[in-house]
Amino acid sequence: MPTDCSWGRYPAVLDQRSVALNDRSAPIPAFEGTALPYGNGRSYGDSCLNPGGTVLRGRGLDRFMEFNPATGILRCEAGVTLSEIIELALPQGWFLPVTPGTRHVTVGGAIANDVHGKNHHRAGTFGHHVLAMELLRSDGERISLSPGEPSGMFEATVAGLGLTGVITWASLQLRRVPGPWMEVESIRFANLDEFFQLSSQSAPLCEYTVAWIDCLASGDALGRGHFLRADHAPGDRRPSPKPSGLAMPIVPPLSLVNKLTLRPFNWLYYHRQRQKRRRDFSHYAPYFYPLDGIANWNRMYGPRGFLQHQCVLPPHVARDAVAEILREISRSGSGSFLAVLKEFGDRPSPGMLSFARPGTTLALDFPNDGHEVFRLLDRLDRVVADVNGALYPAKDARMSGMLFRQAFPRWEDFSRHIDPRFSSGFWRRVME
Numbered sequence: 001m002p003t004d005c006s007w008g009r010y011p012a013v014l015d016q017r018s019v020a021l022n023d024r025s026a027p028i029p030a031f032e033g034t035a036l037p038y039g040n041g042r043s044y045g046d047s048c049l050n051p052g053g054t055v056l057r058g059r060g061l062d063r064f065m066e067f068n069p070a071t072g073i074l075r076c077e078a079g080v081t082l083s084e085i086i087e088l089a090l091p092q093g094w095f096l097p098v099t100p101g102t103r104h105v106t107v108g109g110a111i112a113n114d115v116h117g118k119n120h121h122r123a124g125t126f127g128h129h130v131l132a133m134e135l136l137r138s139d140g141e142r143i144s145l146s147p148g149e150p151s152g153m154f155e156a157t158v159a160g161l162g163l164t165g166v167i168t169w170a171s172l173q174l175r176r177v178p179g180p181w182m183e184v185e186s187i188r189f190a191n192l193d194e195f196f197q198l199s200s201q202s203a204p205l206c207e208y209t210v211a212w213i214d215c216l217a218s219g220d221a222l223g224r225g226h227f228l229r230a231d232h233a234p235g236d237r238r239p240s241p242k243p244s245g246l247a248m249p250i251v252p253p254l255s256l257v258n259k260l261t262l263r264p265f266n267w268l269y270y271h272r273q274r275q276k277r278r279r280d281f282s283h284y285a286p287y288f289y290p291l292d293g294i295a296n297w298n299r300m301y302g303p304r305g306f307l308q309h310q311c312v313l314p315p316h317v318a319r320d321a322v323a324e325i326l327r328e329i330s331r332s333g334s335g336s337f338l339a340v341l342k343e344f345g346d347r348p349s350p351g352m353l354s355f356a357r358p359g360t361t362l363a364l365d366f367p368n369d370g371h372e373v374f375r376l377l378d379r380l381d382r383v384v385a386d387v388n389g390a391l392y393p394a395k396d397a398r399m400s401g402m403l404f405r406q407a408f409p410r411w412e413d414f415s416r417h418i419d420p421r422f423s424s425g426f427w428r429r430v431m432e
């Protein structure tokens with residue numbers, strides 16, 4: 001049996017069977033043990049893995065069913081990727097209402113993690129834009145779901161981690177855009193206080209806000225970085241950029257991201273922009289999906305892969321908790337290649353287990369260098385738990401069941417909606 005893993009390449013799973021789904025009107029094919037839908041494997045940890053069981057590969061459900069260019073309502077199968085939606089809809093003046101930092105995720109995966117993007121403060125999560133969907137259960141039952149239905153199954157399936165059944169198709173409300181270009185302003189900020197000021201000034205003005213921070217800076221420069229705020233812009237500026245064609249061809253024997261490379265990377269990235277503010281036009285692809293420019297970039301972390309730690313911290317304590325997390329990282333001598341900071345808005349998420357909630361989210365990537373990184377991540381978890389924050393299941397491979405249950409208090413209500421034949425590595429771990 002081949003080795004399977006998710007985007008973080010940790011954990012690796014040897015004993016997982018796989019069954020392809022190609023026909024939305026057919027029942028789920030026979031499978032052994034428990035089953036779990038699998039989209040495009042862009043989750044980082046074990047929420048899309050099912051060791052000892054079967055994964056139901058849904059990319060074959062890739063048909064568009066209906067698109068109305070007057071209303072922007074799209075009905076498509078759940079294995080369609082966000083990239084395919086953009087190709088269809090953008091030439092007709094429509095774009096995704098919410099998009100994560102990669103376009104290579106499926107509609108089913110985006111719903112099952114209720115993903116968020118840089119416009120959370122305006123648009124909420126992906127689930128807010130789902131008008132209807134169909135759920136196929138292991139006993140062959142098909143359930144039509146729409147927001148507000150009384151059984152609770154819609155709320156359980158949005159952010160349902162694939163555990164309530166297979167989403168076969170969904171109907172989505174897209175958003176109008178004037179074209180493929182973005183007007184982007186990049187502002188260098190000196191520390192965390194400046195980040196929070198910029199974020200609250202920018203949220204009412206701009207649709208998209210996010211910041212990259214230098215997680216190795218300390219003292220007065222703790223949390224310095226670049227704040228990016230953007231809006232869709234009208235006009236045909238230049239020809240669309242061609243795909244870069246760059247790819248990480250092999251898995252190097254050691255992680256290329258390590259203590260030696262992280263410090264200069266963070267320093268150079270912070271100093272790449274000399275002036276305090278820069279305004280520019282950017283094509284949507286490098287703006288929303290900078291990492292998609294290098295295929296298989298996750299291989300650069302070497303054979304042991306990497307771990308992502310994405311938390312959300314409640315508003316009144318976020319500043320101090322982010323500072324504490326950055327100090328822990330600095331003390332440990334390790335660092336993160338990507339450190340992304342964003343303030344979420346107040347719109348309540350539609351899923352029982354949705355991650356996005358009011359507060360500040362910080363996402364960090366760490367090479368898997370063994371015990372050291374696991375000990376550091378446990379210390380970061382304690383900061384998150386002490387302020388009643390949460391970790392993002394889509395990015396997690398190791399949080400404790402206790403932290404999960406504290407951060408997602410509706411888990412018991414959710415459990416009643418799980419398909420009795422469905423399970424995942426993540427779910428078994430956090431329920432232990």
Ligand SMILES: Cc1cc2nc3c(=O)[nH]c(=O)nc-3n(C[C@H](O)[C@H](O)[C@H](O)COP(=O)(O)OP(=O)(O)OC[C@H]3O[C@@H](n4cnc5c(N)ncnc54)[C@H](O)[C@@H]3O)c2cc1C
Nearest residue numbers: 039040041042043100101106108109112115116161162167
């Ligand atoms: C570079 C990068 C950037 C990212 N940026 C963000 C970001 O900004 N915001 C954010 O929220 N996330 C982000 N993510 C995470 C990613 O958006 C989510 O993990 C997403 O859910 C992955 O979708 P997928 O199609 O690859 O699904 P998988 O990873 O294969 O599966 C994800 C979950 O969906 C379930 N699932 C898949 N298909 C179905 C189906 N048909 N029916 C029911 N359940 C199903 C699976 O069981 C699993 O629980 C990022 C990931 C990467 C690699």
